[in-house]
Amino acid sequence: FARLKGFLESSGAIIVMVDDDNILAADYLEQVLAIFSKNSGLGAIGGRSLPLFEQRPPDWIGRYYSSLALRDLGDEVIISTWENTYPTAAPIGAGMGIRKAALERYIAKIQKGLSTITDRNGDSLSSGGDNDIVLEILKAGWQTGYFPQLSLQHIIPAGRTTPEYLSRLVRDSNESWVKLLESHQINPWKKISKHSVPLRKAKAWVRYTAWKSDVHYIEWKGACGYFKGLSEL
Template structure:
């Protein structure tokens, strides 16, 4: 069975559609459960969840309120309550494909060596496509498209939290999400899923990209403002500082080397886009890298 864990916080405008897509699956309802983890929302999230459960008694859905504020607390609550052999995590503004459950089941059955997967995440912009967007900045909108063929996540690549799934025993072996990391309320910190995947990679666990496990991810206009992107960059930097500080000297040195390489790569890409006349894309690459460094160093 698949346990689909939807962690949510004050997303009443998207949560109903997110849940409707989970109701309308090609898989039989007995093949999966839906766990709605409300991270102490102040809107009517509880009512939305309870109405869905009441309107669809044939769906194995449950609602839980996690009072500890923080995305990682909500994710860990989902792990605790889940009964499935596979745990799938999606964002509350992600709408799953019709065959989402079946594709997760199929891939894990066919690949016994795989411990975790990350699916395709397609951005759906509520406003105009931002001129500054490039394939190197898609992670800013939690998008992921590595093509149409399954493959292993190599090197520093890893799945994105809006669409990821694990065998349940992964968390028994390696522990849960680190509650020192991740978003809290409306904050923009992150790094919690990255830290889990780094643990798995350290133990040589197989993590695959599976394009048929796909979701549409809604991107509101407010997530494309300079103020939001700056906050996100600073949040990424501060989360990374916290992660490597807790991991010791070796990880700190690896991070310094990694950031040095990224800075060099950013300037190379800047000139590449600049000579093509793509000034907005060139400028944003430099801005975002600066904000990440600002968050890391402060």
């Protein structure tokens, strides 16, 4: 509830979410204000989140940029509206600029105890809180936008580039992703029986040839996350 407390206590009309491992470009805040002032329909915005690795990562790390909150969608502005799906260009939590007025629906849901979405807790790497905010903003009739002039560096410690960490991250993220989509009634997959999960995992182990490489293993763990999420709906 720390995020909710921050939202409620903030006195400005614009909020920017920044983690301690984010380094904003010098003009980031200025650009955020300019974008919102020129686009009254925007509720949330984001831009580029570029990696600053503490040590050279594996060559395949790019496959998991989205899981690490890294992205660069190019040089064109992308505006999204609510279309009963999660926009591919929706803002990510790192550096997300939010119009406070656009948070009313989200804040009301949290205060009423209607949200089942949680962020990382204990050893779990599950996520979904930032995505939940984006969806509530869109469903309230606001737009979201990707603006390439917004740029930050995201510090990635060496420990977050290991197969062990990434396999947990992808597994837990996929599990929470299913539950997030279900909570907003936009989940495209059918619920599965908990009893079927062990067999599904075994079959997926073979299908993904999980023993062949780190990437194959991480992909298998991601599938396991989907299975767990779908079995708990």
